[in-house]
Amino acid sequence: MGKKRILITVVFILFCTGCLAYPAKVLAQNETIALLVQQYEAYQSAFESIGSLEDAEAAGYEIIEEQRFPVQLETFGPEEVELVAIMHKEYHRLAVLIVDGGGDVLFKTNQLETNHKYPGQLEQPTKSLESVSFQELDHDGLTDIVLITICQNDTGDYAGKSYRVGDVLFQRDGDFYRDWRISDKINRFSMNKSADFIASYVGEGNSTEILYTATTLEELLEHGFHLVQEHSYTVDFEKQGSLLVVPGFISMADYDVFMIYLVNAQGDIVWSFQPMEDYDNLYALKGLVCRDMDGDGMKDVVVLARYSYAGADGELLIDTKCDIYYQRTDGFEAEKNFGEIYQCGPEDTMDELIGIIREYWGWPKEE
Secondary structure, X not given: OOHHHHHHHHHHHHHHOOOOOOHHHOHHHHHHHHHHHHHHHHHHHHHHOOOEHHHOOOOOEEEEEXXXXXXXXXXXXXXXXXXXXXXXXXXXXXXXXXXXXXXXXXXXXXXXXXXXXXXXXXXXXXXXXXEEEEEOOOOOOOOEEEEEEEEEOOOOOOOOOEEEEEEEEEEEOOEEEOOHHHHHHHHHOOOOOOHHHHHHHHHHOOOOHHHHHOOXXXXXXXXXXXXXXXXXXXXXXXXXXXXXXXXEEEEEOOEEEEEEEEEOOOOEEEEEEOOOOOOOEEEEEEEEEEEOOOOOOOOEEEEEEEEEEEOOOOOEEEEEEEEEEEEEOOEEEEOOOHHHHOOOOOOOOHHHHHHHHHHHOOOOOOO
């Protein structure tokens, strides 16, 4: 990255965060800007100096030994090469090297989606590289590379919570490139659950995007949304009016991505819920009821479902989860503390949970 580009980027970030909002502060920030530019230049210069695998440590990186793969990549000829993932020890930035049999670098890149989770910062929240997959995705006959990392923010609303970041390196003659628009959609619309999930989007054109962008029920149904009919019914919400409760999912690569919508008489979506959060798959929807839970006289939404996900060794794990959304004057508010007080199990029923939630809010036990 050139010095001028780095300087412009840093100044823009400082301006957007208010550091350069007043002329009097400009001089006070000169040293900070200069230091940031110097750090970026040193980091990039060290990365550019990596000409062989032996250079990685001196450049501040450690080799992720469990993510080294021998592979034949068409652009480098018939000889087998090796993909080696390396992580910067101080800044937690991931890089990918492709080396020949002698360890000399044939290709390298640190321009990856996982290195841009904290915009304008060198240090990133990447904790590990979860998986590497080699698949032909863009139908040009050349093998592409799918990467999935695990990140965890230290600050903000999601501090301490792990999440995946997916990326694709497309092979071309003598090189690989990354399309940031594809990477953005993979992660913005939660299509980063597995390499097969990413391949379903990139290679086959399937997508969950409509779950987040649809404005009508008709749009959802036209794009493969499966309505769970037995849990769909019309409810008179005191502040929101008469609305159809619409739970359902879109299927991609053996995963069912679950959402719930509230739809008015005109077919417009007026509210949506994402109880599935970062789980991989809807395993079973056990119940969905709308009744007053917190004693304010307004109907709330309670969802009980089981979700599956892959464990550390790839094993199938299943959690039972209850979500509560309280009706408010301007919409709905998710319950944040009930899960810390009561841990749902596979034997829980909706009737039992309703009693527990109402007791939580001080309702007397129902006979």
